[in-house]
Each structure stands twice: as C-alpha cells, then as structure tokens.
Amino acid sequence: MELKDFVVTPIVLFIVYILAYIIRPKVTDHNTRRYFIPALTVKIIGAIALGLIYQFYYGFGDTFWYHTYGSQIIWELFWEHPIDALRIIFGDNVFVPDLYMYTSRIRYFEDADTFFIVRLAAIFDIFTYGSYAATSVLFAVAGFTGLWAMYQVFYYRFANLYNYLALSILFVPSVVFWGSGILKDTITISALGWLLYAFDKLIILKRGKLLFLIIVGIIAIYLLFVVKKYILFTFVPSAMAWFYVSGIKKLSNVFVKILIAPVLLALVSLIAVFSINKIGEYDKKYAIDNLAKTAQITAYDIAYQTGKDAGSTYTLGELDGTYLSLFKLFPQAVNVALFRPYIWEVRNPFMLLASIESTFILFLTVTVIFKKYWIGIINQKVDAIILFSIIFTVSFAFAVGVSTFNFGTLMRYKIPLMPFYLSSLVVLIKSHNK
Structure with missing residues (x-):
C-alpha cells in the first residue's frame, strides 16, 4: 500500500x-434491491x-505479478510515452527492440492468457493513477456485475427464493x-x-434487447476464451443439455416429442462437439487429443512447481497422459473439488475456512441425496437450469480436481462452480419442502 492508495481509492x-x-x-426490484449495495x-x-493478505501474509x-510487476510498469511508461504504453496494452505480446527495456520487466509478458489481465489492469491504472487498491476496486466492480x-x-425462475439465492451467489x-481482486x-x-445471462435471454427465453445480448455474449466468450478456455469446455455441453431439455419440455404433444427429441439431441450434440473442436483449434493444449496430457502436465506442475507454495499438495492417483487414467480418477476429482479439504487435512487458516465451506456443501449434498430431493430434476418438477447447473458443476469439478493437485490453488480454481452448485442445492431443497 502506498500513499496514493489512500488518496485515490476514496475518490x-x-x-x-x-x-x-x-x-x-434499473436492475433491481423490491426483493433484490436490499442486496445490491x-x-x-x-x-x-x-x-x-x-x-492485504497477499502483501502481509x-x-x-499473482496479484502483485499482475500489478506491481506488470501494469504498474506500463502505467509509468504511459506518463512519459503514452503511445508506447498503448502499444504494449493493445499490441501483440512479442518483444520488439524499442520496447524491450519495459516489456522485459513485465513478468507475464510472454504468456498471452495471463498477460491479458496485465493489459486490463493497465487500462484501469490509467484512471486510478496506478493505485493498486483503486484498481482492485474496479476489478471487484467488474466481478460483481457478472x-x-x-x-x-436464477431469480427470474425462483423469485420466492431470492434471499437464499443471494446467499448462494453473491455472498x-x-x-x-x-x-x-x-x-x-x-x-x-x-x-x-x-455468458449465462446472454445465453438465457437469447436462446432459452428468447427475449431482451437482441443487439445488447449479442454484444454481451461475444465479449463474455472472448474473455473466457482468452483467459481460461477450459471454462468454455464445461459451459458449452452443459448449456446444450439445458437447451435440449427446455426445448423438449415446451412440447405438449407426446408423439411430437418422440419424433423431435432424437433430432434435437443430435443437433445440440453436434453443436457442442463443433464448439469444443473450434476452441481446440486455437490452442493445441485444449485439442481433444491433447486434453488428457494437458491435465497431467498441469496437475504435476501446480503440485510440485508453480503452485507448491499456494497450499498443501494432494494426490488422487497416477496420471499418465491417457484418457483412461484421467477418467479413472473421476469420482476422486469431483469429491476433492466439492468436499475437500476435510477438517483433518487443514494446514493453514485459509484451508480451515475452505474446509468449513466444503463441509457445509457436503451436508447439503447428503441431504439432497438421501432425502431424494434430486427427483425434482428427473421428473422435471424444477426448471431445466438446475440440470444445467449440476452438469456444469460435476464436469467443472472433475476438470479442476484432476488437473490441480494442490488445495491452495484449487480453492481459487473451483469458484466458478460454487454459485451454480449452491443455488441448485437450495432450489432442490426448498422446492421439495414447498
């Protein structure tokens, strides 16, 4: 923290x-207004x-590599040579002679996915005078909007659960x-x-401002594609399942359902496979043939190299770069992402907090399973978004659980599934009780 943080951040x-x-x-009603601020x-x-925790604990x-050893360097250059700073922000991340004295000091300059966060932080820095705290606030605002x-x-479908959904998604x-941050x-x-919002309005509900939703969807896909492609890998099949079930559910004639269902299933399957293949074309790590090897390399790298200081290492079994070894670990991977670390695996205060959260999720899951609240999905008594959320949760939990092997890193990587899974559990429990 610097003096400018105390001056700029309040502004x-x-x-x-x-x-x-x-x-x-404009974005709330009498129920949701109380949660916005x-x-x-x-x-x-x-x-x-x-x-503060990264600085003093x-x-x-990463947060300092992005700012102090990333965007801060670009911001300092901006006040001397703004054109050169903009070249770094919006240009290709390749070394050029006249900018080398600056780009060589940026830690993640050669990593396109990671450098994107540096670019974004540098843009925010221009408006925050390079203040770490103020730029963090703008990142928080960006995160809040999504x-x-x-x-x-979720509120559109389960308005009576607005308070439980707020706890499950926002808090x-x-x-x-x-x-x-x-x-x-x-x-x-x-x-x-x-992306969920745009997909829901455009594809499922077919309502809303078309141009706005298309722009939002494109930007969301671009951000996920650039920063973390594997999120798209899990979102696309889950969204196609949601589209399929919601489409079939709208058909009232049983005979028509029998005729349409196989065709629609084939169509959404083709779209899902096509989308995944297209993602893999732009990054060979995520090509279908290389996913198992990528998972192996990532897991062992995080466990024993880049993530060895982030928390305690765990292992699920041996990964040899084949799909067979990958899918053998499916149950363990989903379990570790959703329900671990267990209380006896705690090694530091952050693991303790994660363990408490995971234990609560385990309790809710056991309740849903043993009291058969999940039947609401099978008999379609609840909206198809719950099926989407469960498929996304399980597939995403498998993806991060099998490719992380480190509790400290896993605590960060698994947060995209948390709002979906908690909301699904809440809806299943409360809908059954009702």
Whole structure:
C-alpha cells in the first residue's frame, strides 16, 4: 500500500457508489434491491482484503505479478510515452527492440492468457493513477456485475427464493475473496455470469434487447476464451443439455416429442462437439487429443512447481497422459473439488475456512441425496437450469480436481462452480419442502 492508495481509492469508491445508486433502480426490484449495495460492498472488501493478505501474509503472489510487476510498469511508461504504453496494452505480446527495456520487466509478458489481465489492469491504472487498491476496486466492480447478472437469471425462475439465492451467489466467502481482486478468477467468473445471462435471454427465453445480448455474449466468450478456455469446455455441453431439455419440455404433444427429441439431441450434440473442436483449434493444449496430457502436465506442475507454495499438495492417483487414467480418477476429482479439504487435512487458516465451506456443501449434498430431493430434476418438477447447473458443476469439478493437485490453488480454481452448485442445492431443497 502506498500513499496514493489512500488518496485515490476514496475518490474511486465515491464515484463507484454514486453510479451504483443511480443504476440500482434499473436492475433491481423490491426483493433484490436490499442486496445490491451490500453485495457490491463485500466484493470491494474482498478485493482490498486479498491485496492485504497477499502483501502481509504471503509476501508475493499473482496479484502483485499482475500489478506491481506488470501494469504498474506500463502505467509509468504511459506518463512519459503514452503511445508506447498503448502499444504494449493493445499490441501483440512479442518483444520488439524499442520496447524491450519495459516489456522485459513485465513478468507475464510472454504468456498471452495471463498477460491479458496485465493489459486490463493497465487500462484501469490509467484512471486510478496506478493505485493498486483503486484498481482492485474496479476489478471487484467488474466481478460483481457478472455475479449480479447470474443472480438475475436464477431469480427470474425462483423469485420466492431470492434471499437464499443471494446467499448462494453473491455472498459465498470463497467467491467473495478469490473472485474480487486483481486475478484471472475475478474476470472469468464475471464473464461466466454474463455468458449465462446472454445465453438465457437469447436462446432459452428468447427475449431482451437482441443487439445488447449479442454484444454481451461475444465479449463474455472472448474473455473466457482468452483467459481460461477450459471454462468454455464445461459451459458449452452443459448449456446444450439445458437447451435440449427446455426445448423438449415446451412440447405438449407426446408423439411430437418422440419424433423431435432424437433430432434435437443430435443437433445440440453436434453443436457442442463443433464448439469444443473450434476452441481446440486455437490452442493445441485444449485439442481433444491433447486434453488428457494437458491435465497431467498441469496437475504435476501446480503440485510440485508453480503452485507448491499456494497450499498443501494432494494426490488422487497416477496420471499418465491417457484418457483412461484421467477418467479413472473421476469420482476422486469431483469429491476433492466439492468436499475437500476435510477438517483433518487443514494446514493453514485459509484451508480451515475452505474446509468449513466444503463441509457445509457436503451436508447439503447428503441431504439432497438421501432425502431424494434430486427427483425434482428427473421428473422435471424444477426448471431445466438446475440440470444445467449440476452438469456444469460435476464436469467443472472433475476438470479442476484432476488437473490441480494442490488445495491452495484449487480453492481459487473451483469458484466458478460454487454459485451454480449452491443455488441448485437450495432450489432442490426448498422446492421439495414447498
């Protein structure tokens, strides 16, 4: 923290809250209005807390690599040679002679996915005078918008559960903390929320401002594609399943359902496979043939190299780069992402908080399973978005659980599934009780 943080941040906060109070009437009603400002506030607190903990507890970490050893360098250049700074922000991340003295100091310059966060932080820095705290606030605001969009999607269907959904989406401790500061996760979970919103309005409900929704959807897909492609890998098949079930459900004639169902299933399957193949074409790591090998490399790298200081290492079994070894670990991977660390695996205060959260989720899951609340999905008594959420949760839990092998890193990586899974559990329990 520097002196400018104490000067600039209050000004940024003042502007943010003025805009929030202006916007609130347009995006809330009498039920949701009470959560808008508190949800924004906890995101801002989470962003500031993240920076303080990284500074005084860890002493280093990604958030500082993005800002202090990334966007700050670009911001300093901006005041001397603005054109050169803009070339770095918007140009290709390749070394050129006249900018080498600056780009060589940027830690993640050669990593296109990660450098995107540096670019975004540098843009925010221009408006915050390079203040880490103020830029964190703007990241928190960006993260909040996506979660609020996600909340609106669920609230539209389950308005009577507005309070439980707010807790499940807006106030989850791990999402508030890891999804608020200058990190990849803040941008990706926000993009995920906006993509859900756009898909719901455009494809499922077929209502809303067409141009706005298309632009939102394109931006969200772009952000996820650039920063974390594997989120798209899990979203696309889940969304296609949602589209399929919701489409079939609208047909009242049983004979028509029998005729249409196989055709529609084949169509959505083709779209899902085509989309996944297209993603893989742009990054060979995510090509279908290479996914198993990518998971193996990532898991062992995080466990024993890049993530060895982020928390305790765990293992699920041996990965040899084949799909057979990958899918053998499916149950363990889903379990570790959703329900671990167990209380006896705790090694530090952050693992303790994660363990408490995971234990609560385990309790809700056991309740849903043994009291057969999940039957609401089978007999279609609840909206198809719950099926989407469960498929997304399980597939995403498998993806991060099998490719992380480190509790500290896993706590960050799994936050995109948390709002979906908790909302699904709440809806299943409350709908059955009703």
